[in-house]
Amino acid sequence: MMDFYTGKVVLITGAATGMGETSAIEFAKAGAKVVVADCNETEGQATVDEITKSGGAAKFVKVDVSNAESVKAMVAKTLDWYGRLDCAFNNAGIMEENAKLADIDEAMFDRIIAVNMKGVFLCMKYELPVMVAQGKGAIVNTSSVCAARILPNCAAYTASKFGVVALTRSAAVEYGGSGVRINAILPGAIATPMAKAAIAADPARLERIKHTRPLGKVAEPIVIAKAAMWLCSDDAEHITGHALPVDGGYVGAA
Numbered sequence: 001m002m003d004f005y006t007g008k009v010v011l012i013t014g015a016a017t018g019m020g021e022t023s024a025i026e027f028a029k030a031g032a033k034v035v036v037a038d039c040n041e042t043e044g045q046a047t048v049d050e051i052t053k054s055g056g057a058a059k060f061v062k063v064d065v066s067n068a069e070s071v072k073a074m075v076a077k078t079l080d081w082y083g084r085l086d087c088a089f090n091n092a093g094i095m096e097e098n099a100k101l102a103d104i105d106e107a108m109f110d111r112i113i114a115v116n117m118k119g120v121f122l123c124m125k126y127e128l129p130v131m132v133a134q135g136k137g138a139i140v141n142t143s144s145v146c147a148a149r150i151l152p153n154c155a156a157y158t159a160s161k162f163g164v165v166a167l168t169r170s171a172a173v174e175y176g177g178s179g180v181r182i183n184a185i186l187p188g189a190i191a192t193p194m195a196k197a198a199i200a201a202d203p204a205r206l207e208r209i210k211h212t213r214p215l216g217k218v219a220e221p222i223v224i225a226k227a228a229m230w231l232c233s234d235d236a237e238h239i240t241g242h243a244l245p246v247d248g249g250y251v252g253a254a
Helices: 018-029 041-053 068-082 106-134 155-174 193-201 204-212 222-232
Strands: 009-013 033-038 057-062 087-090 137-142 180-187 243-246
Touching: 009 018, 009 068, 009 106, 018 033, 018 041, 018 057, 018 087, 018 222, 033 041, 033 068, 041 057, 057 068, 068 106, 087 106, 087 222, 106 137, 106 155, 106 180, 137 155, 137 222, 155 180, 155 243, 180 222, 193 204, 222 243
Parallel strands: 009 033, 009 087, 033 057, 087 137, 137 180, 180 243
Antiparallel strands: none
């Protein structure tokens, strides 16, 4: 699989921190030319700098995935820089609520849906025509275990991640004959800045995680990077429309 990425062009959103950052670094280590896309320019450029100082190839593009023109420009810049797009990891997302459904602020609901679900829609909207024209490509979208197992106090987030799975499956069916595969990853408890902040706000959360995961731990972002790399590679050539939990057994134990 590692040889597969030599010279390939990989676009990753939400690549400034967490799972996206680690994935960008790992794709680059495998020989890919990586486009690091994020709304956080400082940390996004830091990801690029880490890749390039190790001899890898990467460029940063600032993007708001909830804005069509911004996403369109992101894909256009990728083509300007590298001339093609082989793989996309649509990973950008937010989780900003901690309330029962009736107590969720409407503006927050709209923002979560716009970033997490509409963002994936817009990314695929502009990535797919490029890959279809090439005759080959692979897309991985970040959903969540919340799309398979309901948790309280995150209805908007859960709805957005269910939507990602629906978009993934719809695209996989519609583009199955084009040479483009589309899959989703459902991360469980991963040690990202977002997850660490949630645990800091509710320390008992860590013990709940340990007791509800058969593997009994919070995973490092590298596990998501490895899953995304496998799904984008030809090792997964007959897999499309799949929603893959990477969750320490949390979904299976429900």
